[in-house]
Amino acid sequence: MQLLTSLLVPTYPDPPGPKVASNAVAVANQLDATLDAAVINVDIPDVSNALSSLLLDLPEKIREANAASRKRGKALLETVAAEAARCKVTLTSQELKAQPAFIGETAATEGRYFDLCMVGWTRNIESIRATAEEVVFSSGRPTLILPDDEDVGVLDHVVIAWDGSRVAARAVADARPFLERASTISIITVTDEKVLPREDIGDRLANGLAARGLRAKAEQIHAGDNEIGAALEDHAIRINGSLLVMGGWGHSRLRDFVLGGATEGILSDLRLPVLMSH
Template sequence: MVQNIKSVLIGMTEEGIDEPSSALAYGLSLAQKSGAHATIQAASLKVVMGNTFVGNVAAGLVSAHNRRLRQLAADVAQRALGDAAAAGVAASVETPQLSYGQLVDTFVAQARVHDLAVLDAETATVNADRGLIEALLFESGRPLIVVPPGFDTFRHHRVLVAWDGSARATRAVNDAMDILKSAASVEVLAIGSEKELAHEVPGAEIAPHLARHGVNVSVKNLVVGPDGIPAILREQATLIGADLIVMGAFNHSRMREWVLGGVTQSLLEDAKVPLFMSY
C-alpha cells in the first residue's frame, strides 16, 4: 500500500471530442490503494469570441457549443462520482468552464495543493491537453503521472527509474519514494556512451540511498544506441515488465513558450507505460 499519498488531483478537459480517459480510472485506483482523497477536475474548454462585432448567429452558435461542453463535463463528473463511490474513494468534483489560460492557471493552482496530479497522455505536440501537461510539470512544483490509453489500474510492482544524476531526476526519485518503497522491485537505469560508462557506474550513487529507505533496488547501465535514449527506456520497460517509469522532465526552452526536451517529448508521444515525472 502507498501510505503517504493523501490527495490526488485527476484532470480531464472536455473539448467535445469523444476520447476515453484512462486518467480517471487510474487516478481513482491510485487513490483507493493509498487511502487518498481524489479531486476530479472535469473542466470544459470555453470558446471565447474575440471580436465584439460578430453577428447574433455566430454568437448563438458559440453559446450553444459552450452549453454542450458544460453538459458533457457535468455528465463526466456525475459518472466519475459514481465510479469513486463504487471504488470506496472519497472524492469531490469540480466542473468549471474556462478559457484556455484560465483553465491552465486553475489546474496549476489545484495541483499545488495536492500530492500529485494524474492526466491522460496526449500524443499531439500542439494541443490543449499537452499544454496542460507542460504547465503542470513546470509550474506546479508537484509530480505528475501521465497515463497512456489502456492503463486503468495503478500498479507499481516493478518500477523503472531513468537516472542521469541531474537535479530533476533526483527530485523525481524523492517525489516517488513512497511508491518505490512499496514496489516489489525497482531498477535504476542509466544510459550513456561507451566512453562515459567505461569511467563510471551511473546509478551506483543513488542505489545505497534507495536501499537505506527499504527500496529493493538494482542498477543497470546501457550504452545508448542509434535509436536514442527513449527507445532504450521503452525497450527496458517492456523487458522487465515495468508498471511505471519514474523520470525527471526536461525543458530546453528559455522562453515562456514551453518546449519539452527531446527524451520527455518522445516518451509523451509514445508512452508504453504510465510516466511519473517531476521537474
Template structure:
C-alpha cells in the first residue's frame, strides 16, 4: 500500500481484506513510507523551503503507515490472519520495490481507485513486473466466498496463464464461466469457449461456455458485465502490455479494466 501522494481509501482496504478472507488467504500487508533525497538548491531555498517540505511529507507518510497498520489489523479481526510490515523507500521507487516484494508470495491484491494515479501506477508495476497473478480489488468488493470464476478466453498465452492462476484459487466444486468475445478481433477458430469447457470437464470442473458480443461497449465493460450477470465473483484475464522506461502501452482489455474496474479482476502477464 502506497502512502504518497495519497493512500487508498479506507473502504478499499477493508474490501481487499474481506476479499482475501473469501479466498481463504492469509494476508501480508506492506506499507511504504517515502523518503526524499536531499535536493541541492541554494537559490531555490530562498524562495521555498524544499528541505522542510520534504521532511514534512516524509513525516506524513510515516504517520499514514501507522494509521494503515491499525486499520488493517482491525479489518483482519473478522477472522482473516493479517501481518503488516513497513518499508522506507525513496520516492518514485515504490512500484518497483512493491513488484519485487510481491514475488515472495502466491498472489498480490492491489487496492484500486480510478482517481488515484499512485494506485494505477502500483497496479501496472505489479501486473507487468512481479511475475505473480494480481487481483485488482475495487472499493465496493464484497464476496462471502469465491466459488465461481469467469475466464476471458481467446486461446492466447496470457489467457492460459490467467486460467492456470485462477484455477489455483478455485475451491473444489467451484464453477467456471468461459467468456469469448466474438466481434472484438479475429479468432483462430470458432467454438473456443466450448473447446475449453470440454477440456475443463475432463479435468473434473463444472464449466459453461458463454459467447458474447460488444454491442457498442468496450471489451472490458462487456467482459465484466457478462461475468457479473453469470454470477461470477472473480474475472480472470490475461494482461497485455509492455513497458518503455516507466510508460506502459496497454492492450484494450487491460486498459479498460484499469480505468473502469467493476468487480475483482485477476490479471496475469
C-alpha cells in the first residue's frame, strides 16, 4: 500500500524557508510515497466601518494581507510542483484558508487524512512554530519537522530517542517506513534524566527490531548539565544521524502548549529532521 504524505505550509504572516518544498519532495521520493501540498492562506474577516476606514484604513490593510498570503501560497505550490515533476513524485495540491488564530488547527485537521505530515521549521518565527506544534499534537499523525536552512539528504541513519514511554513506542511504530529503508539504526537512551523502566530498555528494543529483520545498535548517554533535547540532538549529529525519531510530549490548554523537556529542547534549536509522534 502506497504511503500518502502531506506538506502543510502556513503562508501568514511568513511562510517557512525556501527549502521546505525540495525537502518534502525528497522525503516523499525516498518513501516511494505520494505528496499532497496544502498551503494554508489567511482569511482575515472584513472589519469595515466608518472609523476604521477613515483613521486606520483597516479594510485595505486586510485585503493586502489576504492577497499577499495567497500570492505566497501560489508561489510555493508552483515550486513544489516543479520539484515533484523533476523527481517524478505524484503530487496533488490545495489551497486552504483560515482566520489567523485557526491556521494551525486547519493544518492539523487536514493532516489527519494522510499517513505522514511534514512541516517546515523556521527559528524565531512564532506562527510557523505554532503550526508545527499544532500538527504534532492534534493531527493524530506522525509529523516530520524539516529544518529550513539545509537539504535533508538521504535519511538512511535513523536515530531513535528511547525511554520506554508510550509516546516513544508510538514514534518507533510510526517510523517503520524510515526504519525499513535505513542502512543504520541507532537507539539512544539518556540515563540521567529520569527514572527508566529498567536498565536494558535499549537492548530490548534492538532485539524487537531484530525480530522484524531490522538491525539496530543500542547505546546509553548522559545529558549531564545539558538539556535533554540538546543532548539527544548533539549525539545524533555526532554519530552522523540523518533523522531523529522521538515521542512528542505535551498538551494544549486554551491553545497554549506546555511541552516536555526533550520536545521543547529539540524544537528550540532544530538542526536535523525530526519525526515526532504524539
